[in-house]
Amino acid sequence: MKNLRMKSARAALDLSQQQLADAVGVTRQTINAIERGDYNPTIRLCLAICRALGRTLDELFWEDEQ
Amino acid sequence: MNNKFSEARYDERQTAVRGRAFKWAYGTLLAALLLYAVTDGLWDWCVPFAGCALAISVSLVPFLFICIFGEAYWWADVSRTGQFVSIALLGLLNLGIAVVAAANGELVAGGELQVGGANLSLGLVFILVLVAAAIQRARLRREGEDE
Numbered sequence: 001m002k003n004l005r006m007k008s009a010r011a012a013l014d015l016s017q018q019q020l021a022d023a024v025g026v027t028r029q030t031i032n033a034i035e036r037g038d039y040n041p042t043i044r045l046c047l048a049i050c051r052a053l054g055r056t057l058d059e060l061f062w063e064d065e066q
Numbered sequence: 067m068n069n070k071f072s073e074a075r076y077d078e079r080q081t082a083v084r085g086r087a088f089k090w091a092y093g094t095l096l097a098a099l100l101l102y103a104v105t106d107g108l109w110d111w112c113v114p115f116a117g118c119a120l121a122i123s124v125s126l127v128p129f130l131f132i133c134i135f136g137e138a139y140w141w142a143d144v145s146r147t148g149q150f151v152s153i154a155l156l157g158l159l160n161l162g163i164a165v166v167a168a169a170n171g172e173l174v175a176g177g178e179l180q181v182g183g184a185n186l187s188l189g190l191v192f193i194l195v196l197v198a199a200a201i202q203r204a205r206l207r208r209e210g211e212d213e
Contacts, residue, residue: 026077029137032209039079 002037006060009053010035024048080138087132095125112179119184123191130191134198137206150199157192160185 010020010031017035021028024045033039034049041049046061053060076084098121106112112120133139140146167173167182174180 027080027137027141028210029206030077030079033079039082042078045078 001063003035003060006049006053007035009055009060013053015053020049020052023052075141076138077141080136080141083136083138084133087129087136087138090132091125091129094128095121098124110178112183113181115181116179116183116187120179120187123187126191127194130195131198134195134202137202139199146199146203150196153192153196153199157189157196160189160192162189164189 010017015023017031018028021031024031025048026045030039030041030045034041046057050057050060099118102112102117102121106114106117130139140149164173164182164186167180167185172180173182173186
């Protein structure tokens, strides 16, 4: 499932995928894969992304059951 | 990269991709070695060194394809241009050695593939890496423009 919340949070800060990738220490392709829903990041990377984007885990990664 | 994640050369997604690539390479290596052992037992078509090199070369193909197209072959901040040149030189060198061996009639002797076969297979793998890397680079450029 695509992670549009992460993409919009990144866009709200006017960050490119590369800038976010550099901030959390992964490749741009990894950020791209997370946003496309092709890769499920570990909790450690989720936290790093949340800190970089100034959001909480719930806001970016929690999925409702419905 | 200037945070705690920079200690790792490959990020977590790349590590996962490389794990899958190693799994495929291992399976392919076992199958290739078995195939070599069985066929060489039936008729001597290859010296052991070249046979092993052929099996390794074949097993490198799925590894390299999965890593390169999964963007997990190079880590993030490595300069690729220098590596492309090195790979091209290694490929051409190995192919050159194989061609010289073939020209001297030493590639195949008595119906058996000789040590030059190892150079041939490794040379082809290096060239394959180069082609795959070039395709992936073009793909990434297109993807980057789309972002």
